[in-house]
Amino acid sequence: MKPFDFKQPATLEQALTLWHPGAAWLGGGTNLVDLMKIGVARPDTVIDITRIPGLSEIDLADDGSARIGALVKNSDLADHPGFAARFPMVAEALLSGASGQLRNAATLGGNLMQAPRCPWFQLPESACNRRNPGSGCDARQVGGLALIGASEGCSAIHPSDLCVPLLALDAVVEVAGPDGHREVPFATLHRLPGEHPETATTLAPGELIVALRLPAGAARFAGHAAYLKVRERTSFAFALTSAAAALELRDGRITAARLALGGIAPKPWRVPEAEALLIGQPPGAEVFARAAAHALEGADPAARKNWRRLLAIRTAQKALHMAALGTPETLPALPGSVFRSPAQEVSHA
Amino acid sequence: MSLSITLTLNGVTRAIAFEDARVTLLDLLRDRLDLPGTKKGCDRGQCGACTVLVNGRRTTACLTLAATLEGAEVTTIEGLAPEGTLHPVQQAFIDNDAFQCGYCTPGQIMSAVGLIAEGRAGTDPERIREGMSGNICRCAAYHGITLAVQQATRSMVHPDTAAKTGDAA
Structure with missing residues (x-):
């Protein structure tokens, strides 16, 4: 690990002043310290923001909205009873990620900013435009990783579970920086790699996430929401594919729909046109299949990726089925898993 | 510095x-x-x-x-129980043969103590396995570990039923 200066500002203002190019914010450390150990992150200064007051609160407003401080631990948010009741698929996504130990350390802000798990990004001796702009992309040896949204320069997949339902629910990110505070709609927080894979988000250098808000309208999906995550083992693994689905049902018809996918693109993926296909329809296998397929339109047709394209479609389809059945009273034993209690088994013809 | x-x-x-x-x-x-x-x-x-x-x-x-x-x-792990005594989770690991080589055991035990305090798993073996998934045991003593967490949970959370072991894991 490269040596670094350690700073522990007591206020947000101090933290913003301490930042300079080459400095890194430290929250829970589960991503940054790991990347520093393998030589992928090489900050000259680590700014520990965990002593800044006021960034660890979970506030639920009467209008149904919520504001969550950037330093709230993943486990604290998932276990907050009021929050989980209002935004069950966010809680389930949180609990489907990492391990109990990591969820106790990892913070909300860090989750939003986490680095990709692309094996070549994680290997300093390989070519990676994200890590070392202009050096090339060794993931092209295998035809690239992402199914959709990739560029010639980078096809790394966004690894977060949490970000998938946050995108679906139109979350808003509150950011502080040298030029003051601003709000970033979740859909514009992460960017596609394009010509500049090294710039993964729309945050300016030196900006810091201070909170996240879920709008009042998001809570209306509480009764019909699901997060489903397919992975190579049942627990403590990143998603092969995942989907957050939320429906509002009235008189047997869908009046509002949200669908976002994870594990397939450089950022959490949402296609409003796919959601629009569901509006006014009664929930059912056929319309769910149509919406799911639409969400994957434009996916890389390469034969070696076809199984994941099909898996992503079926993951989205099943998540919509589960949402239609209704959010279970309690979180399943295996959060996000396809191996759920019998009551959650889908039997749409 | x-x-x-x-x-x-x-x-x-x-x-x-x-x-x-x-x-x-x-x-x-x-x-x-x-x-x-x-x-x-x-x-x-x-x-x-x-x-x-x-x-x-x-x-x-x-x-x-x-x-x-x-x-x-x-x-x-050194400070989990007073000198010369065992924490209920340590005792449960011995009772259920929840290790082989022992290298992962301190981490397993500390994780189990944390899991029981979180109250997420209870004695449900599925939830215990999920809750303990951050601890790898390369000897694969997982069955014994699950039984040990069940036993320790009973003795710590429901002391009255502590004697009743043997839930299928």
Whole structure:
């Protein structure tokens, strides 16, 4: 690990002043310290923001909205009873990620900013435009990783579970920086790699996430929401594919729909046109299949990726089925898993 | 750069000075404080061998920079029970033969203590396995570990039914 200066500002203002190019914010450390150990992150200064007051609160407003401080631990948010009741698929996504130990350390802000798990990004001796702009992309040896949204320069997949339902629910990110505070709609927080894979988000250098808000309208999906995550083992693994689905049902018809996918693109993926296909329809296998397929339109047709394209479609389809059945009273034993209690088994013809 | 922290380690308040901000809690415990019970496995947060309690919650010591721990309360396997006694989770691991080589065991036990405190799993074997998935056992003693967590949960949370072991795991 490269040596670094350690700073522990007591206020947000101090933290913003301490930042300079080459400095890194430290929250829970589960991503940054790991990347520093393998030589992928090489900050000259680590700014520990965990002593800044006021960034660890979970506030639920009467209008149904919520504001969550950037330093709230993943486990604290998932276990907050009021929050989980209002935004069950966010809680389930949180609990489907990492391990109990990591969820106790990892913070909300860090989750939003986490680095990709692309094996070549994680290997300093390989070519990676994200890590070392202009050096090339060794993931092209295998035809690239992402199914959709990739560029010639980078096809790394966004690894977060949490970000998938946050995108679906139109979350808003509150950011502080040298030029003051601003709000970033979740859909514009992460960017596609394009010509500049090294710039993964729309945050300016030196900006810091201070909170996240879920709008009042998001809570209306509480009764019909699901997060489903397919992975190579049942627990403590990143998603092969995942989907957050939320429906509002009235008189047997869908009046509002949200669908976002994870594990397939450089950022959490949402296609409003796919959601629009569901509006006014009664929930059912056929319309769910149509919406799911639409969400994957434009996916890389390469034969070696076809199984994941099909898996992503079926993951989205099943998540919509589960949402239609209704959010279970309690979180399943295996959060996000396809191996759920019998009551959650889908039997749409 | 010179750093100093004061933390409560296994119930004893200690002032600790060190020179390098790169020192993790894991290396601090093993190399500088003579507490090698916490094990180094992957050193990247993936195996759980270094699990300790920080402010009562289980976490991986390998990803925790020591410099961040000013004022923290840290419990390691050495401080889990008073000298000469066993914590109920330690006893349950012995009773259920929940290890083979033993290298992952301190981390498994600290993780189980944390899981039981979180109250998420109860005695449901599926939830215990999910809750313990951050701890890898390469000898694959998982069946015994699940039984041990069940037994310890009964004895700690529901002492009246502690004698009733043997739920299918």
